Amino acid sequence: MAKGLLIVNTGDGKGKTTAALGQVFRALGHGFRICVIQFIKGSWKYGELEAGKQFPDQLEIHVMGRGFTWKSEDIDKDIKVAQEAWDFAKQVVLSNKYDLIVLDELTYLISYGMVAEEEVVNFLKLRPEKLHVVVTGRGASQSLMDAADLVTEMKDIKHPFAAGVKAQPGIEF
């Protein structure tokens, strides 16, 4: 089997996590063992969590963090949670138990200075050779994109919430 890819879905648009979901769906069909780590609580929604239950032997989803925001009242606690989440992700990457790992919203931890960019990028470069990793989140750093094999930018051209349309089950969550 060829070398695993490092895939980055970034940009301000909506499709980043949704495309990662699609990647998971595709990989499930190949019998891949998959681990999803959500660095921000709530980024994976009811729909995918329910559908994922059809694949109990192949798909694990871990929710880390606690919904980081700039408004946090306890930044030290946030940093600690982020670092624990990243440590957990490293264990998962090194476990050799998976073919594909999704690090959903990982870029936020870097952007918010909660884990060091260099540490993340170097670690991902040295991941097990056959492991595919998908990283999502806005504002992927240049060094992360340089390390990646495939980088896609998702850009909102038109967004229904801007027009006052409510989020809808099955579509938005």
Next chain:
Amino acid sequence: MAKGLLIVNTGDGKGKTTAALGQVFRALGHGFRICVIQFIKGSWKYGELEAGKQFPDQLEIHVMGRGFTWKSEDIDKDIKVAQEAWDFAKQVVLSNKYDLIVLDELTYLISYGMVAEEEVVNFLKLRPEKLHVVVTGRGASQSLMDAADLVTEMKDIKHPFAAGVKAQPGIEF
């Protein structure tokens, strides 16, 4: 239930169909009945076709067309196949049997002049009120984007094939 959304995934990047796949995965978890129509043969790959079999009561996938290209040697036949595919899609949209319909690579039929843009856009505007429709493909026309509720552009920042990396099972197909 609120009005269904018309979602367009366009741009030159890789995530268009993959994000639609993610949308399908999410919607499956909500118990949606889903119909996928591929206007270009091969755009939905082995992985998602296999994974989709876990949801036989909810998900139908129809492969239309025959891999349109500019190199076609029988353009009249191509146009006929495209128009039959579009007629089939219209029946599906009007059938009231689905909550979400994916019209994968539909934009190609418009770009190649195989079905009229105005006909497609007007038809989609008049779709059943609660039906969600996802259209994918490069070069979505302005009138299609105007009619849509949500438009995302996927842009390749970096692509592994450009660096000579081979397509891989579970990731590319």
